[in-house]
Amino acid sequence: DAGITQSPRYKITETGRQVTLMCHQTWSHSYMFWYRQDLGHGLRLIYYSAAADITDKGEVPDGYVVSRSKTENFPLTLESATRSQTSVYFCASSSSGELSGANVLTFGAGSRLTVL
Amino acid sequence: RKEVEQDPGPFNVPEGATVAFNCTYSNSASQSFFWYRQDCRKEPKLLMSVYSSGNEDGRFTAQLNRASQYISLLIRDSKLSDSATYLCAVNTLFYSTLTFGKGTMLLVSP
Numbered sequence: 001d002a003g004i005t006q007s008p009r010y011k012i013t014e015t016g017r018q019v020t021l022m023c024h025q026t027w028s029h030s031y032m033f034w035y036r037q038d039l040g041h042g043l044r045l046i047y048y049s050a051a052a053d054i055t056d057k058g059e060v061p062d063g064y065v066v067s068r069s070k071t072e073n074f075p076l077t078l079e080s081a082t083r084s085q086t087s088v089y090f091c092a093s094s095s096s097g098e099l100s101g102a103n104v105l106t107f108g109a110g111s112r113l114t115v116l
Numbered sequence: 117r118k119e120v121e122q123d124p125g126p127f128n129v130p131e132g133a134t135v136a137f138n139c140t141y142s143n144s145a146s147q148s149f150f151w152y153r154q155d156c157r158k159e160p161k162l163l164m165s166v167y168s169s170g171n172e173d174g175r176f177t178a179q180l181n182r183a184s185q186y187i188s189l190l191i192r193d194s195k196l197s198d199s200a201t202y203l204c205a206v207n208t209l210f211y212s213t214l215t216f217g218k219g220t221m222l223l224v225s226p
Binding site: 031033035040041042043045048050058059090094097098099104105106107108109110 | 148150158159160161162165203205207212213214215216217218219
């Protein structure tokens with residue numbers, strides 16, 4: 001199906017473990033984004049990517065690693081998960097960097113991560 | 117001043133009421149503005165973009181006030197199905213990205 005999909009949708013892990021959240025989009029959008037959403041903080045940008053092999057830090061990048069070897073995939077890795085990384089993670093994409101009425105940000109369904 | 121601020125609510129209104137939300141932003145250079153709707157435990161979905169001249173989509177009207185640096189969302193004839201959290205989004209820190217407000221919760225009751 002076309003669209004943006006995230007996996008896993010739910011994940012429980014332990015402190016110190018490595019976790020990778022996957023994001024796949026079928027629109028061939030150039031831009032992809034990772035946000036986290038927490039009570040009291042709203043949506044915060046972790047990393048984003050303008051194209052394959054181009055990534056940039058967002059507002060809260062510490063503790064996360066991203067890669068973009070293919071346009072359609074943008075995995076987010078927590079190399080050593082901490083309890084403070086318990087959150088809902090949303091992947092999003094857009095066709096260009098010039099966000100406007102004609103080019104908007106579209107979100108995946110989210111990945112709910114719990115770190116014990 | 118935070119980059120994007122919204123009143124968290126909740127706004128409790130009866131069906132048929134008109135309700136308005138505001139969202140203030142700090143960066144006067146911001147160019148793109150949006151309203152997203154988020155249902156409980158779901159992803160944000162675009163409700164509407166906000167244009168300089170204001171725009172309307174059915175019962176929803178969005179306006180931009182650059183002088184005072186805020187955007188607004190007006191919902192007329194509220195429906196039960198309008199109950200959700202409304203997020204405003206502005207491009208600020210990085211040209212290609214959006215910064216979101218924390219959202220305003222709307223509860224429409226029968």
